[in-house]
Amino acid sequence: MPELPEVETVRRGLMPILEGATILSANINRSDLRYPFPEKLCQRISHRQIIAVKRRAKYLLIELTGDLTLVSHLGMSGAWRIEEAALDRRYFSRAPLAVHDHFSLIVQADSKKQHKVIYNDPRRFGMILLIHTDQVSTHPLFAKLGIEPLSDELSGDFLIREFHNRHKSLKAALLDQTIIAGLGNIYVCEALWRSFLSPFRQAARFAEELQQQPKIAGNLALNIRNVLSEAIKAGGSTLRDHKQVDGELGYFQHNFSVYGRENQPCPRCGTAVIRVKQSGRSTFFCKQCQNGNNQLSNQGKPS
DNA sequence: CGGCATACCTGCAAGC
C-alpha cells in the first residue's frame, strides 16, 4: 500500500489511540520481518508511555518515554489496525490471530479503555525497529533521507538545485529517497502527469532549462505537494486490500489520472495511457501530454 | 554514478 499519504493516514488513525497511552504489553508472533525483531523488544517497550506518533518519509515513529522510538515501515504490504477493546482483558488472549499478524501492542489510554494495535504484513517487507529517539535523524535508515515533500523545503528552487547534477531520469530522481523522501511509484507518475513532464526527461538537463523558466519547477513542486495532500485527504489509496487502521478504505485510487490506467484515456486529452518499464518498475504516462524534449535515449523509452 | 537485475515474500489475477 504505502507511500507517504498512506503512512500519514495510518499515523492519523493511530494517533488518537496511542498518544498518551501506556503500553501494557507487546507480542511478537515470528522472529523477523525484513529484519529480525529487536532483542527483547517486548520487554523494552512494555510499561512505557507513548509520547507522540510521528512520521518521517514512509517511516512511522512511535515515540516512547525513556528516549526510545518504535520505528515501523510498512514495506509493500504492511498495515496497522486497531481492535476495539473489551473491558475484559481476557478478550485479547482469546481473540484469534489473523493470518500475517506479526506484532501487536496492548495499550491503555485511561483507567478503562484498552486497545489492541496490530501490525499485519503478508509479504514481510516491512520492519519494526527500536532506536533511541535522538538517533531518529542519524540512524543509517534516516541519515540519507531527503526533504519532506509537504514541508516548505520543497520548492522550485530546491528542485533546480538538486536536479542540476543528477544524471538520471525525472522518474528516478523523484523516486530517489535521498532527494525527496516519501514519494513512491504511484505519486511520482501522477505528479509528472500533472506537470506535463516526461518521466524520461533527464533531470540535469531539465534543471538547466528551468533556470530560464523557474515557473515550471515551481509548478512541479506544487503538483507534488497537491497530489500528496489530496491523497491524504482521501484517506490514501486502496490498492489490493489496504485499509485504514479502522478498516475504512482510502479512495484516492479513484482519482488516479495515469497510474494503473494502461490503455485507458488520458483525462486531459483522451490519448491512451501507456505503461513502460523504467528502472524495473512500471511507469504510466500520457505520450501526448508528457512529450517533453530531451528524453533519455535509453531503454524504457517508448518507441 | 546510473541503470538494471536480483532478492526479500506472499497473494492475486491473467492466461493457457
Place this chain on the structure above:
DNA sequence: TGCTTGCAGGTATGCC
C-alpha cells in the same frame, strides 16, 4: 477448473 506465470505500493545489494 487448475496450473503456471507475472506482477505488485517498499528498500538493499551487487554487477556492468
